[in-house]
Amino acid sequence: MKPIVLITAGDPLGIGPEVTVKSLKNPLVQRACLPVVIGEPTSLVRAGFSDKLARLIAIDASAPLPDKPVPSFAGGETSYKAVELGIKLALKTKSPLVTAPINKQSWALYGVPYTGHTELLRERAGKEGLMMFVSGNLRCGLVTEHFAIADLPRLLTKERIVESAIHFNRALKQLGIKSPHIAVCALNPHASDNGKFGTEENEIILPAVKALRRHRIKADGPLPADALWLAHAAGKYDGLLCMYHDQALLGLKLAAKKPIVHITAGLKFLRVSPTHGTAFDISGQNIANPSSMTDALLFAAARAKPPKIF
Template sequence: MKHSHTLPIIGITMGDPVGIGPEILVKALSDPKLYALCKPVIIGDSYIIKQALKFLNFNHHINIIDDPRQGNYLFNTLDLMDISNINMDCSDLSGPTIETGIAMQDYIIKGIDLALANRISGLVTCPITKTALKLANSQFHGHTELLAHRTKAKDYAMMLSGNKLKVVLVTIHIPLSQVSAHLTIEGIIKKIRLTHTSLKERFNIKTPKIAVAGLNPHSGEDSMFGREEEDIIAPAVRLAKEEGMKAFGPLPPDTIFYQAVNGWYDAVVCMYHDQGLIPFKLIHFKDGVNTTLGLPIIRTSVDHGTAYDIAWQGIADPSSLTEAIKMAAFQAKNKKPGINGY
């Protein structure tokens, strides 16, 4: 085991108190193996975490701290920065309130600021919803937008990562009917660059091989099924190659993921949300991790939502959060400061 003083401090936001965040957080930190990889500190609410411990019949001690450097970081002790003061039984609520919405946004802001100040080495976020952000009167629709705004990141991307498949999305939460209109050569090359840099600097892959998916069936089949490949995607891939990147494509979406899973490529750049997430979740439904590329801080997250329908029932699976914590620690180990904005 590494000496504790060499381990990265990883901040973990509690997410929406009404969702499964508190439960999976307590469950994940009940794994002693995590304490051999990092020093986890909860950014959340002590009253809610106490509820989760009692509900799950866990006997962990809570160590409330004002600064991550004050943590004990010992198994069976939860080091916690007490950001909110929610004195209600969240198990009685079916959805977020104004109070819980404001609180979960405050956790995120605190976590970002700690990471920017280098007081934590990485940030892991438990799930939130757009509804909760709206109740909090937030101008943001989700984690990514808030992270990008507060860190002043101009170019960023969502990567879904597992040990078999990594996918990066060019467009994210827009209607399928609008995807083609939102695709540009510059937009695609930016995502390829972010993928290339992150695979090198965060995942320690010296020469990343990046597959770029086509948009249409059979990747357009010589423009018979659409011209996006010839007019937009192929020029972006050519630019990536000219810049020295090992980019391949546009490749037919019906075979590209099979090839990536079998080791042909290190990541797949996808044109729209479900193109990447359907194959990814088929393989990594329980252990997938969402990580944001292009930020000056390390950020990983669970690959699922708040799951209000099963919250506070004791049945939520912490696997994705466990993997997100491990990935944040791994990226912190590999991070090379001052390179390409990181």
């Protein structure tokens, strides 16, 4: 029997409904899973949804949706409630959850206390959630995520790096890599050149790498991120552990030859998402590229366990 894959359609005013429907129309997706979509029904039908594509759990708004694709109370309400229900069903059924993009401002307008999916998922489904990205044989995990660059020296600790690396190593094993070889990125240019451009490498990152080796995790570093992306693309490492968001995403988006899939590793179920946002500027024009959403669905379906009916 095909596995169930739960899908939240994202902000109804963004491209989430469009890329969801386009992906559901892909024969590969239909052959791979039994999709269950959770979202605002009007936006999905407008994007071409029909009950032949998937089971729909409708989330209705208590206030009218705006006529234009902008951040809104109604968009925040429906997208947040969809994710809440998706988490509950994923916990109950152990089915993977694929989340189309939400708008953080819309969530704030609705009064959501979380800045995004990851923070909510950590609270409801396991505080060990690690943000990581996969594109073919390219894989990277983040030690810190959505923080200001100025806050990094305060946020980076030996304990945080070790914990992130342990979760990353476990996630790589779950992807089928028996003995992952991880490269740990430096924070400063040229890995600080032995302290000339900062102290984080010698005082924080290097001790963390030594601790990882004591955990029997094969880790090298700290190494300059620019050279590491070239080495990883050439197959030298199974994954890169990056210190901050753009250190991971800039290299990945330049090196990736296939669509990028975002994973929150370490939860009580598999959560996957595309790597784009709501793209209000092109919403409603039927020009959004569904490839990242399609890959997210196929990735989730390939790793799903036998379904539990709800």
